[in-house]
Amino acid sequence: MGAGRAVSISLDGVRDKNLMQLKKLNSVLFPVRYNDKYYADALASGEFTKLAYYSDICVGSIACRLEKKENGAVRVYIMTLGVLAPYRGLGIGTKLLNHVLELSQKQNIGEIYLHVQTNNEDAISFYKKFGFEITETIKNYYTNITPPDCYVVTKYIGQSQSKK
Amino acid sequence: MGASLPPKEANLFKLIVKSYETKQYKKGLKAADAILKKFPDHGETLSMKGLTLNCMDRKSEAYELVRLGLKNDLKSHVCWHVYGLLYRSDREYREAIKCYRNALRIDPDNIEILRDLSLLQAQMRDLSGFVETRQQLLTLKPNHRMNWIGFAVSHHLNSNASKAIDILEAYEGTLEDDYPPDNERCEHGEMLLYKISLLEECGMLEKALQELHKKEFKIVDKLSYKEEEVSLLVKLNRLEEGEKLYRVLLSMNPDNYKYYEGLQRCVGVHSKIGQYSSDEIDKLDTLYKSLAQQYTWSSAVKRIPLDFLEDVKFRDAADNYVRPLLTKGVPSLFSDLSPLYDHPGKADILEKLLLDIEESIKTTGGYPGRSEKEPPSTLLWTMFYLAQHYDRRGLYDIALAKIDEAIQHTPTVIDLYSVKSKILKHGGDFAASAALADEARCMDLADRYVNSQCVKRMLQADQVPLAEKTAVLFTKDGDQHNNLHDMQCMWYELASGESYFRQGDLGRALKKFLAVEKHYADITEDQFDFHSYCLRKMTLRAYIEMLRFQDRLHAHTYFRKAAVGAIRCYIKLYDSPSKSSTEEDDELAKLPASQKKKLRQKQRKAEARAKKEAEVKNEEANAGGVSKSGKRNVKPVDPDPHGEKLLQTEDPLMEAGKYLKLLQKHSSDSLETHLLSFEVNMRKQKILLALQALKQLQLLDAGNPDSHRCLIRFFHKVASRPTPSTDAEKLISGVVEAERPTFSQLHDKSLMEANNVFLDQHKDSLMHRAAVAEMIYCLEPNKKIEAIKLIEESPNEIVSSNGSLGSVRRWKLKDCIAVHKTLVAIFDDHDAASRWKVKCADYFPYSTYFEGRHSSTITGNSDSNQSHTENGSIEFHPSNGKAQTLNALKNLAV
CATH class of the missing domain: 1.25.40.10 (Tetratricopeptide repeat domain)
Known part of the structure; x- marks a missing residue:
């Protein structure tokens, strides 16, 4: 195809009609079987949960939960972000994360956070590139994988704006 | 007034x-x-x-x-x-x-x-x-x-x-x-085109062409004008002008196969069966190469050469053809190329070609001889193609391995599950096939096609209630099941009828088959409005075409299937009128006690479930009736929803005769029509009509095992009739006597001798041997052992071998099942049947019928919940390789 090699990557929302795609992805990407609450949260988050399509094939996803803090402000918790192995290194994860970052900014959401297993250096440096920082360490967060500890990785955006 | x-x-x-x-x-x-x-x-x-x-x-x-x-x-x-x-x-x-x-x-x-x-x-x-x-x-x-x-x-x-x-x-x-x-130009133009088509029909070609040219400015439909003109030119043998015009038409639509065919005709290289000399192939090759340069966007111009090219040229053309489609991800690529598989050499070339591509992408990331890297999906589509390729060649093991590899690569592509479901179906495991189709369906609940496909597989696996529930997901809510009937959803009714027939529920089966017959009556009816409408609107060519279509309507496959199904039901009803489930008992008797118990329990449970559902439905209907009683569009309730009344018919053979007549009128070229006619008329003791059917069978295909069966059975039966006493009987036996010599197989031969000659002619074919064996037993029941031996000693040699990958044998699953049923039902020899079963279980490891070692009855894998493990994709390797790129992210939340 020569010049036509650039493959389009697009994002699509998650609905009950295609929820199975997200489940399929999770079943190969993560060692955890997610419960119904996870999927309910993902659906409830609306635009914050997305599937990524690589020339019409669903290859990755970002799933978030919107949480209300005590002071009434909303923060975003990234439950999962993953791309199928053969399709990594093509900027798909970046595109998914950027989507959530931009959306948060638009909606004046100041805080985005997630948990990362402490040994997952690739992930930690990936998030650092986007301005995330390690804000906390939780011991024995996981029950059946080692190491059981995790970091809380957080990004605060537009703080000055949101505090106005 | x-x-x-x-x-x-x-x-x-x-x-x-x-x-x-x-x-x-x-x-x-x-x-x-x-x-x-x-x-x-x-x-x-x-x-x-x-x-x-x-x-x-x-x-x-x-x-x-x-x-x-x-x-x-x-x-x-x-x-x-x-x-x-x-x-x-x-x-x-x-x-x-x-x-x-x-x-x-x-x-x-x-x-x-x-x-x-x-x-x-x-x-x-x-x-x-x-x-x-x-x-x-x-x-x-x-x-x-x-x-x-x-x-x-x-x-x-x-x-x-x-x-x-x-x-x-x-x-x-x-x-x-x-x-x-101005406001009548279209109508008038149509009238002129109609008149010209009449001239063409009458063979007045010159006049038609003259008229066409004369009235050109009055004809609005310019495309039809050109198509009519070119058709006349070709018929008049004015090929040069024809060629020019076809090129004009191609520039308007370079994907119309008819234009290419016409062009080939004009330049003198055209063959109906697609066989060409090497000179002609060269000529075509040059022609299509130049056309391809002109019409770069046409896919037809690239696809057609694959039909006539051979060997190396075919290989190169196929290579050029598949690469962009694999890169792009065209799931229909295999169906596009599948006609080429009728040509065994081409199938081999394609196999080698695709394997080379797979190998190259796996090792270098690009196509053979290319430095450019392919996107990751190319490998996926290549494996997807190969799975279908091996399925087509009957190598189900390899096909399944390939499709599993593809699923592991990208588990989110729905087509992969559909194809896996299809492979399992071909292998004979309908339950697992249905489970896979359901998995595919769940991945896109808004896709009617995968839904329908799933319903079809469920029906094949005789899961009728489940299929019904699934089908109803796409009907208008509230209207439920009847909606499928109103939408004339015939594939569903046929598949459902066939499933009921297999399960021995003749009433429901008949109900479905007759529903399809009703649709055809409705379609005939639907033409009524057009008799006035088309004359008024002047769509005369379309009108005539519609009438001709209606005249052939009952030759349509779906009608044939429905009529055949209904006739089968009536024959079965005639053979076992009290609806005795003897056959079912037979089937039960073969099973070991533990399974028998299981099956009975299953049946009981199913019955209980069905009952409950019916009650719920009734309640719903009643509740609905109360609330909606004000509205007047209450549909009349079907007084016989399960076809029980249909079963009470006095004369099932007469009912069968109605549909038989339609088949004889419209599908006289189908062997099955005359087979059924033979069966019905033998039962009715209509000897001469049976003879007529027999003659048709011999005419259509004397070498067919069923035709042979009918021949022997007929003359055996005639010979065993009591000597004729009435005039009518004498007349009949006179006709039969006079007709017998017209069957060349019976010349100077006894039936047994004719049977043996038939065996000699078709020694290697399982189905022919089974027919011969059955006839031996029919003619001389004491030769039962010899007859069964004849079946058991059928050769099952390897037809094609793929080296280390495996090989395909001659026997077909469908035939082996038929033979097994014959051993049970005709020979009544359960030892031989179970020997046969063991043998076939080995040949068909996926068959649930023979309980092969990979079939879901043995592995218990038909549950869709469990099929995940089968996909081998749930296991996780936490030590994600350091070589993986940054996106290899797993952040977990519990």
């Missing part, structure tokens, strides 16, 4: 007619009652009242009143016309025609009645009557365009095209020179 009434009532009568036409039935009814108060016996009023009531769903009253009206006024054309209309509304066209004829006897020039009559005649294909009526209409109103056209069309339909041309030309003679006005 209403002439015998005083003025006030006469006006009221006019009001009835008007109200009827404007559908204000209540108003009409009031007026009618007002007249009848004073003149209770007034025939025409009674008739009109009846007609009005007919439209208000009061059928029986309607017939009563209309008949009473007619009785009171036999000399009224109105009464007869109304009676005709009533019959017409009930689709009783023959009766309606009679009524109209009576009405016309009284009022011969009544245009309305003549028009109504002509429509009925067209519908019933009473063609000479149609011509007559149209002639009368034209004579009465020659200034109406429609009457000219109608008269011409009637002659055309009555196989007198040249007369039709004369009429159209006479009609043109009545037109002004500047005809048509």
Whole structure:
């Protein structure tokens, strides 16, 4: 195809009609079987949960939960972000994360956070590139994988704006 | 009309007619009652009242009143016309025609009645009557365009095209020179094209072409103009001009295969069966190469050469063809290329080609000989193709391994699961196939196609209630199951009927098969409106095509399947009238005790479930009925939803005869038609009709095992009949005696000898041997052991070998199942049957019927929940490789 090699990557929302795609992805990407609450949260988050399509094939996803803090402000918790192995290194994860970052900014959401297993250096440096920082360490967060500890990785955006 | 009434009532009568036409039935009814108060016996009023009531769903009253009206006024054309209309509304066209004829006897020039009559005649294909009526209409109103056209069309339909041309030309003679006005240009152009097609049909090609050129500026449909022109040029052998025109047409649509075919014809390289000499292949190759440069966007121009090229050239062309499609991800690529598999050499080349591509992408990331990297999906589509390729070649093990590899690569592509489901189906594991199809369905609940495919697989696995529930997901809510019938969803009804038939539920099976038959009656019915519409709109070519299509309607596959299914049901019903489930018991008897118990439990559970569902449904219906009782669109409830009444028919063979007749009329070239005719007539003791079927079978395919069975059975049966006593019987046996020598197989031979000759001719074929064995047993039951041995010793040699990958043997799963059933049902030898089963389980490891080692009955893997593990994709390797790129992220939340 020569010049036509650039493959389009697009994002699509998650609905009950295609929820199975997200489940399929999770079943190969993560060692955890997610419960119904996870999927309910993902659906409830609306635009914050997305599937990524690589020339019409669903290859990755970002799933978030919107949480209300005590002071009434909303923060975003990234439950999962993953791309199928053969399709990594093509900027798909970046595109998914950027989507959530931009959306948060638009909606004046100041805080985005997630948990990362402490040994997952690739992930930690990936998030650092986007301005995330390690804000906390939780011991024995996981029950059946080692190491059981995790970091809380957080990004605060537009703080000055949101505090106005 | 209403002439015998005083003025006030006469006006009221006019009001009835008007109200009827404007559908204000209540108003009409009031007026009618007002007249009848004073003149209770007034025939025409009674008739009109009846007609009005007919439209208000009061059928029986309607017939009563209309008949009473007619009785009171036999000399009224109105009464007869109304009676005709009533019959017409009930689709009783023959009766309606009679009524109209009576009405016309009284009022011969009544245009309305003549028009109504002509429509009925067209519908019933009473063609000479149609011509007559149209002639009368034209004579009465020659200034109406429609009457000219109608008269011409009637002659055309009555196989007198040249007369039709004369009429159209006479009609043109009545037109002004500047005809048509702007708003009639399309209609007039259509008429001209119709006339030219008539000229072509009559073989007046020169004249047709002249006429076409002369009227060019009056023909609006330029594409049809060109297509007609090129067709005439080719027929006139003016090939050079034809070639030029085909090139023009190709520049308009370079993906129309017909244009390419026509072009080939014009340049003198065309073969119906696609076989060419090497010179011709070179010529075609050059032709298509130059065309490909012209029409870069055409896929046809790239695809067609694959049909005629061979060897290395084929390999290169195929390589060029598949690469961009694999890169792009075209799931239909395999179906696109599958016709090439009829050519074994090409299948081998394709296999090698795709394997090379797979290998190259796996090692270098790009196509062979290319440094460019392919996107990751290319490997996926290559494996997807290979899985279908091996499936097609019958190597199910490899096909499954490939598709599993593809699923592991990208588990989100729905087509992968559909193909895996298909492979398992071919392997004979319907339950697992249905489970996979369901998995595919769950991945996109908004996709009707995967839903339908899943329903089909469920029906194949005899999971009818589940299939029904799944199918209903895509029907309008509330309307539920009946909606499938209203939408004429025939594939569903057929598959469901076949499943019921397999399960021995003849009532429900018949119900489904007859539903399909009903759709065909409806389709025939649907043409009615077009008889007037098409003449008015001048879509004459389309109209004629539609009528021709309707004439062949019952030759359609779905109808054939439905009729065959229904006839089978009736035959079975005749053979075991008390609906005794002996066959089921037979099946049960073969199973070991533990499984028997399981099966019984299953059946019991299913019954209980069905009962519960029915109750719930009833309740729902009742509840709905209460709340909606105000609305009037309450559908009549089917009094026999499960076909129990159908089973109570007195004479199942007579019922079968109805559908048999349609098959004989429309599908006389199908072996199955005559097989069924043979079976039905043998049971009816109609020896001569059975003989006729037998002769047809021999004519169509004397080498077919079933034809052979019928031949032997027939003469065996005839020989064992008591000596004829009545004249009729003597006559019959005389005919049979006279006919016997016409069967060359029986020349100077006993039946046993003929049977042996047949065996010698088809020694290697399992199905032929089974037929011969069955006939040995039929002729001489004491040779049972010898007969069974004949089957068991059938050779099952390797047909094609793929080296280390595996090989395909000659026996087909379907045939082996048939043989097993014969061993049980005909030979009644359960030892032989279980020996056969063990043997076949080995050949068909995926078959649930034979309980092969990979089938879901053995592995217990048919549950869709468990099939995840089968996909081998759930396991997780936490030590995600350091070589992985940054996106290899796993952040977990619990």
